Each structure stands twice: as C-alpha cells, then as structure tokens.
Amino acid sequence: MTRPADRPSPDQQLREAAARLDRRRFLTVTSAAAALAFTVNLPSAHAEDAEFGPRAITGDPFTLGVASGDPLPGAVVLWTRLAPRPLEPGAGLPPAGSVRVGWELARDERFRKVVRRGSARAHAEFNYAVHVDVDGLDADRVYWYRFTVGAWSSPVGRTRTAPERGRRLDAVRFGLVSCQAYEDGYFTAYRHLADEDLAAVFHVGDYIYEYGIDAAGGDRKYTDRTLPALFDHETATLEDYRLRYSLYKNDPDLQAAHAAHPWYVTWDDHEVENNYAAGIPEKGQDPAPFIARRAAAYRAYWENMPLRMPQPRGTELTLYRRVHFGQLAQFDILDTRQYRDDQANGDGWQYPTPESEDPRRTLMGAAQERWFAEGLRRSRATWNVVPQQVVFSRRKNTTAERSKLSMDAWDGYPAARERFLAAVDRAGVENLVLLTGDVHVAYALDVKRDFDKPDSRTVGVEFVGTSISSDGDGEEKPSNWQNLMSANPHMKFYDGRRGYTTLTLDRHQVRADYRAVSHITRPGGTVTTAASFVTEAGNPGIRPA
Ligand SMILES: [Fe+2]
Numbered sequence: 205m206t207r208p209a210d211r212p213s214p215d216q217q218l219r220e221a222a223a224r225l226d227r228r229r230f231l232t233v234t235s236a237a238a239a240l241a242f243t244v245n246l247p248s249a250h251a252e253d254a255e256f257g258p259r260a261i262t263g264d265p266f267t268l269g270v271a272s273g274d275p276l277p278g279a280v281v282l283w284t285r286l287a288p289r290p291l292e293p294g295a296g297l298p299p300a301g302s303v304r305v306g307w308e309l310a311r312d313e314r315f316r317k318v319v320r321r322g323s324a325r326a327h328a329e330f331n332y333a334v335h336v337d338v339d340g341l342d343a344d345r346v347y348w349y350r351f352t353v354g355a356w357s358s359p360v361g362r363t364r365t366a367p368e369r370g371r372r373l374d375a376v377r378f379g380l381v382s383c384q385a386y387e388d389g390y391f392t393a394y395r396h397l398a399d400e401d402l403a404a405v406f407h408v409g410d411y412i413y414e415y416g417i418d419a420a421g422g423d424r425k426y427t428d429r430t431l432p433a434l435f436d437h438e439t440a441t442l443e444d445y446r447l448r449y450s451l452y453k454n455d456p457d458l459q460a461a462h463a464a465h466p467w468y469v470t471w472d473d474h475e476v477e478n479n480y481a482a483g484i485p486e487k488g489q490d491p492a493p494f495i496a497r498r499a500a501a502y503r504a505y506w507e508n509m510p511l512r513m514p515q516p517r518g519t520e521l522t523l524y525r526r527v528h529f530g531q532l533a534q535f536d537i538l539d540t541r542q543y544r545d546d547q548a549n550g551d552g553w554q555y556p557t558p559e560s561e562d563p564r565r566t567l568m569g570a571a572q573e574r575w576f577a578e579g580l581r582r583s584r585a586t587w588n589v590v591p592q593q594v595v596f597s598r599r600k601n602t603t604a605e606r607s608k609l610s611m612d613a614w615d616g617y618p619a620a621r622e623r624f625l626a627a628v629d630r631a632g633v634e635n636l637v638l639l640t641g642d643v644h645v646a647y648a649l650d651v652k653r654d655f656d657k658p659d660s661r662t663v664g665v666e667f668v669g670t671s672i673s674s675d676g677d678g679e680e681k682p683s684n685w686q687n688l689m690s691a692n693p694h695m696k697f698y699d700g701r702r703g704y705t706t707l708t709l710d711r712h713q714v715r716a717d718y719r720a721v722s723h724i725t726r727p728g729g730t731v732t733t734a735a736s737f738v739t740e741a742g743n744p745g746i747r748p749a
Pocket residue numbers: 383384409410474642643644674
C-alpha cells in the first residue's frame with residue numbers, strides 16, 4: 205500500500221486544509237499557498253511504495269500515447285501515463301502502489317541503435333504518470349523513444365534535443381498552438397501539425413477546458429461511442445481534472461502531434477477556470493474552495509504534461525522558464541495567469557479607467573517581471589521570442605477615439621505592458637517576437653512603443669496563433685473583421701479559422717506561416733496556408749513573405 209488507509213486522498217487533504225482557513229487569510233494567494241502547503245510526496249520519498257507486477261494490469265495501459273518536452277542541449281523529458289481504462293475513475297489500475305515502467309531511447313525508429321534505456325516507477329499517487337529526464341544525449345539530434353510494462357509496449361515517439369547554446373544555426377522551425385476545446389470539434393489541426401518538420405512545438409494555453417461535455421462529445425457529435433456521464437459537469441476535483449486529461453489525451457490526433465515533436469507547454473486560464481486571476485475565481489466565488497480547486501488543477505496539469513520541473517508544492521507551480529536555441533533565439537516562456545492582479549472594471553470588454561490604468565497593476569507578478577528583465581539584459585541571441593498567453597498589442601473594437609478594450613489581456617494591464625516594453629528598451633533588444641494564443645483567431649501585429657501614437661516606433665512583432673478547435677469551424681473573415689482592422693492600424697492580418705502557426709527563424713528573419721484547417725466539426729479537414737509574413741532582423745515590423 206502506498207497510502208495508509210487512514211490517509212486522506214489529495215482532494216480530501218485540500219478540502220480539509222481549505223476549510224480550516226479563515227476567509228480573510230485568502231486575500232493573497234501567497235498566504236493561502238503557505239497555509240495550504242501539504243506535502244506532495246516525491247516519488248523518491250515513496251521507496252516504501254509496494255511495487256506490483258505487470259500482471260496486475262489487464263489491458264493495454266498505453267491508451268494516452270506518449271509525449272516529450274522541454275528539450276535542452278542534450279536532454280529531453282519523456283512522458284507517458286498508464287491508463288488501461290482511461291475514461292473511468294482510477295483508470296483500471298490499483299488505487300495504491302507502483303509499477304515499473306521500462307523506457308528506451310534510440311537513434312533510429314526501429315530501435316536497432318538504442319543509446320539509453322532504463323526504468324522508472326509509475327505511482328498511484330501521481331495517477332501513474334511517468335516523467336523521465338534523459339540527459340547526456342547529443343545536442344540537436346533526433347531520437348525515438350518508447351515505454352514498456354510487462355508485455356505491453358507504447359507507441360513510438362520521435363523527439364529532438366536542443367542545439368548547444370553558442371552554436372550558429374542556419375534555420376530552425378517551430379509550431380505554435382493553443383486552445384483545444386474537445387467539445388468544439390476534432391483535433392484535425394494536430395493531425396497536420398504532426399506531418400510538419402519542426403524542432404519543437406510551443407503550446408500557449410487552454411490545453412483542456414473545464415466545462416461539461418455531453419455524451420456525444422459536443423460538436424464532435426459522436427455516433428460510434430457514448431462518453432460517460434462523469435464528463436458532463438464542470439471540473440472541480442482532482443479526479444475531475446485527471447479524467448479530463450485522459451479524455452483529451454485519448455484523442456488520436458493529439459497523440460500524433462505529441463509523438464511527432466517535443467513540446468514546451470505553458471497554461472492559460474481554462475486549465476483551471478475561465479478568466480481566473482491568481483487566487484481569484486471567475487465569478488467572485490468563495491476563494492477557499494477555489495484555491496483547493498486550483499491546486500488540484502495544477503497537479504493534474506503537471507501529471508499530464510512532459511515537464512521537467514519538480515512536482516507542484518502546495519498550491520503553486522512555477523511554469524515560467526527560459527530556453528536557448530544556439531545563438532539564434534532565446535525563448536522566455538511566460539505565465540501570465542498565476543500571479544496577475546484581478547481583471548479591472550469587472551472583466552470583459554470595458555472602457556479603460558483609473559482602475560485598469562493603476563501603475564501598480566501586474567500581469568506577470570514582481571518576481572517574474574524581474575526575471576524577465578534580467579534575462580533580456582543578459583541575452584545575446586539574435587531573436588528574443590516570448591511565448592505567452594494573452595494578446596499583448598492594443599485591440600480597439602471601434603474606430604472611435606475612445607474604445608472598449610479586453611480587461612483580461614495586456615490591454616487591461618497597461619502599466620505592466622509599459623514596464624515590459626521599458627525592459628525591452630533598456631536591454632537594447634532589437635528583435636522582439638511575441639507568440640500568443642487565447643483569442644481563437646490569428647493576428648499578425650506590429651508592437652508599437654506607444655499604442656496611443658500610431659507613428660511611434662515599431663519595437664517588435666506579435667504573432668497570435670489561432671485555436672486548434674475552440675469556437676468550432678470558424679470563418680476567414682469574422683463579422684468584426686473590418687472593424688478590428690480599421691480600428692488598429694498596427695494589425696496587419698486577421699483570420700478566424702482553426703489551425704496552427706509555424707515559425708521559421710534564421711539570422712535574417714522570422715517567417716510565420718498561418719495554417720488554416722477547412723473544418724473541424726467533421727473529421728478529415730484539409731490544411732492550407734492562409735498567409736505568410738516575415739519580420740527582418742534589425743528592422744522590426746510585419747511584412748508579407
Ligand atoms: Fe481558449
């Protein structure tokens with residue numbers, strides 16, 4: 205037994221810890237986190253975990269596929285999670301204990317040249333997730349990997365390590381994806397993304413959605429299967445979030461995209477709840493249960509993503525991090541959700557007010573802001589690329605002088621945006637590229653030094669990638685297309701279809717290819733390139749490719 209019979213489940217632990225707290229102590233997430241911090245037991249501390257044999261597993265446990273992520277020069281994280289019956293609570297595995305999972309990594313797809321192999325224990329405590337950080341590999345090399353349990357063998361994944369930091373690279377290509385509401389349609393975009401030649405994929409949030417999903421899988425309109433009723437309510441408990449990841453990861457198109465490329469992931473709001481801000485829930489509910497819910501959501505996220513970082517502690521999980529690709533690029537992957545001030549003016553689209561313009565307001569939190577500015581200062585890369593969640597550039601929705609703005613995006617945190625741009629200036633960064641998700645449409649935008657002055661300097665570009673599936677089939681020119689394009693002269697492109705974006709970086713330019721999928725509410729959609737743009741090194745601004 206892993207867990208003595210009298211030890212409460214993680215959900216119970218969180219609820220009990222939350223209930224013991226005085227409401228006023230939830231005024232800041234920090235105090236809540238400190239008070240709630242319970243030991244998330246590290247697998248290494250679980251040496252006493254009884255190990256059961258593979259014969260206790262009675263069906264193929266590799267129903268969720270494999271994934272790799274967070275590549276470094278010569279290292280990469282391999283991931284899988286065992287789930288013989290993925291859509292059932294407990295996934296058909298013993299409620300306690302652990303089982304040994306073998307892994308191997310080879311230079312070839314047929315595993316004739318295996319360069320590393322080993323084993324790791326999958327623990328009930330972590331929902332039988334396996335994270336293996338393989339290091340000592342060659343830099344900038346493609347590898348193949350797979351897992352085994354007893355006679356069961358996982359699908360084969362392909363991965364690639366990052367190049368050495370000082371190396372001169374000719375060109376590197378990446379994918380940009382976000383927003384994959386299962387109930388809004390098929391993950392057809394992922395099927396096509398799997399066929400691209402990429403060094404890695406950046407996922408900038410909304411990997412799951414919390415809303416209930418009906419028996420037909422919403423707009424997927426399944427006729428060949430019925431989803432269990434336990435998906436038909438909003439996620440709240442650790443079990444809810446774990447099951448939601450199982451449903452998503454059981455999707456063959458999502459599995460194909462994970463098996464084809466390593467991913468760097470960061471989250472936005474729906475991994476917990478729509479438009480939450482740090483410790484504040486969407487609709488002003490009681491913060492105590494929300495903190496418990498958020499901790500459960502963060503934990504399920506960690507269990508299901510190919511992340512190198514250690515397990516969440518208490519209610520926090522540090523997700524912002526920095527990656528270098530040769531001399532060519534420094535990626536600063538942000539978390540604009542966990543540390544932000546609450547949305548001003550009641551959230552939504554609102555006119556700016558002294559509340560939204562308060563200079564103290566933060567989107568990244570003070571520590572992440574300092575880390576970001578310091579990283580820019582030290583950067584020697586040709587390109588400074590910032591994969592992050594919400595739209596950075598100004599978006600007015602009318603041509604009137606005064607216009608409503610999105611209070612959830614950087615427009616709702618103008619002082620934080622100004623500090624970001626001041627840090628870019630101070631560091632002398634010339635080649636700033638923001639990669640964004642959240643809005644379920646594609647944009648290409650010039651980042652202006654002062655969005656109130658259309659002739660102010662263009663200091664970088666923002667490529668906003670559309671959603672994989674959220675908001676259904678979409679259309680090339682949504683009803684507000686003309687409005688947004690005329691109200692925002694720095695907006696050079698807007699397309700409302702589903703898809704993904706590829707980014708090709710070389711020493712002279714970054715090229716963005718916006719890939720659009722014909723439809724997603726039925727399987728079999730085709731992909732085309734909606735538009736392509738470049739920005740030149742030393743001469744920032746969106747230009748047709
Ligand atoms: Fe979304």
